[in-house]
Amino acid sequence: MTEPEPMTWTVHLAAQRPGRAAVAILLIVLALFGVNALAPAQWGEGGRVLMLLLTALLLFASVAEFLLPVTYTLDAGGAQARLPGSTRLLPWARVRRVYLRPDGIKLSPLVASGWMEQYRGVFLRTYDREAVLCAVRAWLADAGVTPEFVEDV
Numbered sequence: 070m071t072e073p074e075p076m077t078w079t080v081h082l083a084a085q086r087p088g089r090a091a092v093a094i095l096l097i098v099l100a101l102f103g104v105n106a107l108a109p110a111q112w113g114e115g116g117r118v119l120m121l122l123l124t125a126l127l128l129f130a131s132v133a134e135f136l137l138p139v140t141y142t143l144d145a146g147g148a149q150a151r152l153p154g155s156t157r158l159l160p161w162a163r164v165r166r167v168y169l170r171p172d173g174i175k176l177s178p179l180v181a182s183g184w185m186e187q188y189r190g191v192f193l194r195t196y197d198r199e200a201v202l203c204a205v206r207a208w209l210a211d212a213g214v215t216p217e218f219v220e221d222v
Contacts, residue, residue: 073204073207075144075145076201077140077143078196078201079138080138080141080194080196082134082135083136084138093132093136096128097129097132101124101125104120105121133152137152139194140152141195143193143201143205145208145211147159147160148161148164148191149191150192159178159190159191161211161212161214162212163178164214166180166182166216166217167209168219172194173192173195174195175191175192175221176190176192176216177189177190178190182219
């Protein structure tokens with residue numbers, strides 16, 4: 070049996086929804102103004118700048134998957150979602166469940182669903198779910214893995 074072809078694609082949600090991207094950036098800026106206005110005077114300039122940087126970092130990190138392009142790769146190493154500053158990789162041998170959602174495919178290393186599900190695995194956001202699902206099935210078969218497939222709407 071030959072190894073499946075590697076597959077790579079990029080999804081940039083902010084480019085698809087520029088209005089929402091502008092709102093997200095505006096809310097971050099407004100939050101920074103609020104933090105600056107509410108910062109105690111005894112923190113001094115250094116403390117205020119540190120708090121503003123920390124706030125900006127945390128808020129940006131929370132919406133980074135929306136604002137930045139995410140590159141997805143399916144290859145012999147597993148399924149990978151990569152954006153600047155972050156990489157999630159799930160080797161094929163660790164995939165236990167595959168959730169089929171309208172906007173993509175979630176690969177999970179967990180045997181049963183639970184509260185940890187949202188923090189584990191790799192979500193493959195895609196424009197063509199069927200093509201990606203076909204590639205996922207091929208890579209899983211190549212790795213000798215038979216996870217449970219769940220239609221998740």
